[in-house]
Amino acid sequence: MNESEKAGGMKHVYKPEILSPRIQKEKQRIEFLLHQPGVFIVDEIGRQLDELIKIDHPSNQLVEADFGRIRLRYLDGEPIEDCGNWVWYPWRNTLVHLLSEPEFVRLRTSRNQFKITPEEQSMLAQKKIGVIGLSVGQSVALSLAMERAFGELRIADFDTLDLSNLNRIRTGLYNLGLKKTYIVAREIAEIDPYLKITLYNEGINEQNMHDFFTLGGQLDILVEECDSLPIKISSRLKSKALRIPVLMDTSDRGMMDVERFDMEPDRPILHGLLAAFGDETELTRILAANAKDIMMALLQFEQLSDRAKYSFSEIGKSITTWPQLASSVLMGGAACSHLCRMILLGQRVSSGRYYLDLESLFNSHEGKS
Known part of the structure; x- marks a missing residue:
């Protein structure tokens, strides 16, 4: 629990923490939260990566082996647990693994196209x-x-x-x-x-x-x-x-x-x-x-x-x-x-x-x- 949580409780908390596993201090925070009893963890980063691959290859009929191969290229040598960001929602006691902002935005708005270009x-x-x-x-x-x-x-x-x-x-x-x-x-x-x-x-x-x-x-x-x-x-x-x-x-x-x-x-x-x-x-x-x-x-x-x-x-x-x-x-x-x-x-x-x-x-x- 961070200082703002301790001082004001959950009533006034409305911003999640966005934590990068590529920054050492934030990686330590992620590790701490991952091992806290009662924390609900949502880690569907693999599914998000596969969805990203799909929207990037709309004309291809991809099979399971293709996803595995392309996923390695997207990860660029990183372990999958260090992909993207982890987001801590203290009022939900929940930690969620998400794509980094540019990829997240591209995927989350993909079904807007071309209603919104x-x-x-x-x-x-x-x-x-x-x-x-x-x-x-x-x-x-x-x-x-x-x-x-x-x-x-x-x-x-x-x-x-x-x-x-x-x-x-x-x-x-x-x-x-x-x-x-x-x-x-x-x-x-x-x-x-x-x-x-x-x-x-x-x-x-x-x-x-x-x-x-x-x-x-x-x-x-x-x-x-x-x-x-x-x-x-x-x-x-x-x-x-x-x-x-x-x-x-x-x-x-x-x-x-x-x-x-x-x-x-x-x-x-x-x-x-x-x-x-x-x-x-x-x-x-x-x-x-x-x-x-x-x-x-x-x-x-x-x-x-x-x-x-x-x-x-x-x-x-x-x-x-x-x-x-x-x-x-x-x-x-x-x-x-x-x-x-x-x-x-x-x-x-x-x-x-x-x-x-x-x-x-x-x-x-x-x-x-």
Whole structure:
């Protein structure tokens, strides 16, 4: 157990250790972990090498003897236990043997081709994406990580996981009480330990917003999925000032907002839906007195599904907050991820409010064949 583990326990650990057997000190750490009682060891490096050989020889019909011969060439004289890296996940008490980063990335993204070309994959690896709010945002973050659609992901949320969140957040009961940022960072690390994840554990506020947008390089796109009206407004004003595009999914009727401040720097925030309340730079000042009206205008209440409208009427009576369903959240996460990729690769995505409304789509086809 390293010093950070001893000092803070597992609760605040979210980064795995990536250990190279070619560095003596790290090799000693690997040996130590390999011989610790209770450590779960996953060593499938041979299968990974064989998969790598397959993707490197797509037109060859390889037999078992070919794999053995080619594997020796890939190992270049190294023993197989020294191939690649070993990755220690302390919160899982698990040690995993993986290919080194370039080979790992090439193999892990091999099934993306040519939905995403190698050139596009390299472009995406240079991009910085920010995600504020980790309900829908969790689905966005995991989709982006699975596609390896970024070089750095900045995630922000102040909240911890409660049992009621599990109707829409895909994680386990063992994470109850854990910060949502740690949960998402761990889940991404378990998919791909080489991805860079930066955490803002207190959410976004006036003090850290500039850093979130610019520290280590300016964001290329923002996905805003928080519940806070002040942050919805202030993060868009910041995005507009920096000419950063913004995406938002609202988990009702597949409502998706696209704001291309990168292409339209004078575009009013939130499509101008709040223009009746005055200058957009003054909106946060009047929120307290007008929060409900502003929210209804923002959502275009009459455009909501009938069930969402009824749910809003029950807040404070039979329910405490507005509902979200897993199917909507997962679909919204996937849609945001898809649009992120399109925008980052320079494909055409126009500003606007769009609906991926499956219920209306299928009701409109009722009785047709």
